[in-house]
Amino acid sequence: MIIIPLGPPGSGKGTQSKKLMAECGWPQLSTGDIFRVAISNKTTLGLKAKEFMDKGELVPDDVVIGVIKDRITQSDCDEGSILDGFPRTLIQAKALDKMLSELNRSIDKVVLFEINQDELVSRLSGRRVCKDCGAMFHLVAAPPKKSGTCDHCGGNLIQRKDDQADVILNRLKVYENQTAPVAAYYGEKSKLQKVDASQSPDDVYKTFKELIGFHK
Numbered sequence: 235m236i237i238i239p240l241g242p243p244g245s246g247k248g249t250q251s252k253k254l255m256a257e258c259g260w261p262q263l264s265t266g267d268i269f270r271v272a273i274s275n276k277t278t279l280g281l282k283a284k285e286f287m288d289k290g291e292l293v294p295d296d297v298v299i300g301v302i303k304d305r306i307t308q309s310d311c312d313e314g315s316i317l318d319g320f321p322r323t324l325i326q327a328k329a330l331d332k333m334l335s336e337l338n339r340s341i342d343k344v345v346l347f348e349i350n351q352d353e354l355v356s357r358l359s360g361r362r363v364c365k366d367c368g369a370m371f372h373l374v375a376a377p378p379k380k381s382g383t384c385d386h387c388g389g390n391l392i393q394r395k396d397d398q399a400d401v402i403l404n405r406l407k408v409y410e411n412q413t414a415p416v417a418a419y420y421g422e423k424s425k426l427q428k429v430d431a432s433q434s435p436d437d438v439y440k441t442f443k444e445l446i447g448f449h450k
């Protein structure tokens with residue numbers, strides 16, 4: 235199974251991908267997470283990605299396509315994978331089709347997470363992430379037990395640089411201009427399903443699983 239959760243920043247793609255990965259075992263290939271690890275390790279890829287991510291712009295297509303090509307051909311993706319944050323442009327979507335057809339594989343389901351802009355801004359500006367284990371919190375919707383401290387490992391909670399107000403607005407604009415056409419592309423191929431992402435995480439997950447036909 236190759237599943238693509240698609241949607242604007244803050245719509246819950248990461249939250250839902252992690253839930254699905256925990257239940258079905260298919261790895262979550264999050265391009266955002268791959269870049270954030272590269273940034274913290276100060277690799278060449280990380281330095282390149284940081285230039286774009288800090289401003290809320292997309293990392294160039296050739297860089298992202300190379301990253302996914304390397305990752306999706308690893309053996310832990312043989313049974314399936316969850317592509318969280320890729321593709322984000324039409325060029326990436328077409329490159330993915332080509333890549334998968336060379337591997338005799340294809341996309342099974344694309345699920346669009348629909349939600350209004352005010353809710354996205356509030357989710358992103360309130361998001362806090364553990365610096366050590368990556369666990370995610372929200373100041374209002376999912377606050378940590380002790381302010382600023384991760385419930386799971388005791389690490390410090392930080393705000394992502396791209397979750398600052400001005401960068402959030404740019405990310406939403408970039409989504410409309412460059413990623414919304416990807417949803418239309420999959421719609422034309424009859425691969426697209428939609429979920430109301432403003433519901434609670436558990437309710438979104440229930441529908442997400444129904445849409446991809448995963449039952450356990």
Ligand code: AP5
Pocket residue numbers: 241242243244245246247248249250265266267269286287288290291292293294298318319320321322326357358360361362370371372375376396405431432433434435436438
């Ligand atoms: P990336 O890390 O992929 O960020 P994003 O797509 O902007 O998505 P987010 O992680 O912000 O949100 P999400 O939809 O996963 O929501 P989440 O579950 O975290 O990309 C970052 C950057 O990397 C890009 O801007 C770009 O520069 C670069 N990049 C990555 N991929 C690229 C590509 N393919 N091409 C080019 N550049 C690329 O939830 C958000 C918050 O809401 C959390 O606090 C959570 O607790 C809360 N929440 C989630 N669900 C609910 C719910 N149902 N109810 C209430 N609160 C909820």
